[in-house]
Amino acid sequence: MRALIVQTAFLGDVVFTSALVGSLAARFPQAELELCVAPRGRDVALAIPGVAQVHVFDKRGADRGARGLLRVARTLRARRFDLAFVPHRSPRSALVPWLAGIPERVGFGSLLFTRRVRRPRGAGFIEQEATLAQALGAEAAPMRLVATPASVAAARALLGQARVAALCIGSEWATKIWPAGRFAALADLLAARGFLPVLMGGPRERELARAVTSAMRAPAALAAVPRAPVVDTVGNSVADALGILSLASVCVGGDTGLVHAARALGTPTVTLFGPTPSLVHSFGPRQGLVTLGLECSPCSAHGTRECPLGHHRCLRDLDEERVLRACEALL
Numbered sequence: 001m002r003a004l005i006v007q008t009a010f011l012g013d014v015v016f017t018s019a020l021v022g023s024l025a026a027r028f029p030q031a032e033l034e035l036c037v038a039p040r041g042r043d044v045a046l047a048i049p050g051v052a053q054v055h056v057f058d059k060r061g062a063d064r065g066a067r068g069l070l071r072v073a074r075t076l077r078a079r080r081f082d083l084a085f086v087p088h089r090s091p092r093s094a095l096v097p098w099l100a101g102i103p104e105r106v107g108f109g110s111l112l113f114t115r116r117v118r119r120p121r122g123a124g125f126i127e128q129e130a131t132l133a134q135a136l137g138a139e140a141a142p143m144r145l146v147a148t149p150a151s152v153a154a155a156r157a158l159l160g161q162a163r164v165a166a167l168c169i170g171s172e173w174a175t176k177i178w179p180a181g182r183f184a185a186l187a188d189l190l191a192a193r194g195f196l197p198v199l200m201g202g203p204r205e206r207e208l209a210r211a212v213t214s215a216m217r218a219p220a221a222l223a224a225v226p227r228a229p230v231v232d233t234v235g236n237s238v239a240d241a242l243g244i245l246s247l248a249s250v251c252v253g254g255d256t257g258l259v260h261a262a263r264a265l266g267t268p269t270v271t272l273f274g275p276t277p278s279l280v281h282s283f284g285p286r287q288g289l290v291t292l293g294l295e296c297s298p299c300s301a302h303g304t305r306e307c308p309l310g311h312h313r314c315l316r317d318l319d320e321e322r323v324l325r326a327c328e329a330l331l
Contacts, residue, residue, distance in 0.1 A: 001030070002031065002082055003083040003084065004083070005035050005087070006088060007035065007037055007087055007088050008057050008092075009090070012256060012261075013088065013257075014045055014048075014257075015264050017048075019143040020141075021035075021049075023139060024138055025049075028138075033050055033051055033052055034053040034079070035053075036057050037055075038060075043242060046239070047145040047239075047242055055076060069092065069095065070099065073099035081097070081102045082102070082103065083104045083105075084097035084105045085106050086110075094110040094113065115135055124281055125280055127282075145261060145265050147265060150239075159247060163196060164195065164247055165198065165249065166198050166250070166251040166252070166267070167197055167200065168258040169199055169212060169253065174303075176254040176275060178318065179316055180208055180212045182318065184211075184214075186320040187216055197231070198244060199213070200245075205234045213230055242265065245258065245261060245262040248262065249268065250268045250330060251268070251269045254272050268287070269330075271289045272289075272315065272318060273291040273297075275298055275314060276300060276301065276302065286330060288326045288329060290326050292313070292314055294313060296308075
């Protein structure tokens with residue numbers, strides 16, 4: 001059997017889909033499981049154990065519009081899939097396996113699916129996707145990533161044997177970003193304790209990274225250390241980021257894709273929650289969270305561009321000492 005999973009949402013959603021892949025791989029050990037993702041999800045998809053092939057649907061670029069959709073569908077049709085799963089609740093994602101002529105299609109709600117699954121109300125991201133697998137008799141599995149040997153080797157060449165504290169400073173949504181001054185203060189505290197802070201994020205976070213590094217105190221105690229007090233890797237590839245996260249002693253960041261990738265890699269991780277709910281995530285023993293628990297929080301399922309009340313206290317008032325204690329508790 002050859003099965004396709006269509007997940008063209010954000011980076012974190014592809015990380016969550018690794019749990020669905022694990023469920024299906026256990027249920028159908030002889031099946032070929034392939035993924036269709038957006039360009040930003042490709043490196044994560046390649047790090048999911050059990051994935052035989054990754055197809056890229058550049059829905060906002062080269063494959064934009066009806067022609068691009070049909071072109072991708074023709075490519076997938078040639079693969080002769082028997083079965084498709086669509087955890088992404090999007091009409092366009094539902095169209096992909098239908099246009100590709102895949103005979104059995106499992107997903108949430110759309111009439112284009114041959115097996116429509118009721119989305120469990122109040123369930124977390126992993127539990128929601130597990131219901132798709134359970135529709136075919138599979139059991140829930142945890143999310144899991146394994147960085148490629150090449151990305152791990154590149155990270156080792158860059159960082160050596162340092163005790164890495166990976167700081168994921170950015171997000172697709174502005175309200176999920178911890179202030180630069182807070183990240184700088186945490187980086188100082190971690191550096192003073194022998195960690196090498198490594199800033200991580202996408203190309204859009206380069207200015208934010210400069211704000212973090214310029215706000216660091218660079219303690220005098222580090223003057224004799226034969227390395228920089230911080231390493232800025234913001235803007236590198238997701239594959240490179242996965243290699244760094246796999247070597248990190250601890251990872252800190254908001255409710256974002258790279259932070260959830262760190263969790264899936266098994267890295268001790270502290271997630272900072274403000275505008276989004278933490279209850280939609282399942283945390284393991286090496287995973288902590290910090291939130292102020294304000295009355296106005298959470299205010300959004302995925303984050304927003306601006307705080308609805310204009311103050312952003314949920315993350316602005318979250319102090320670095322509290323986050324440091326959460327890191328120390330994991331370590």
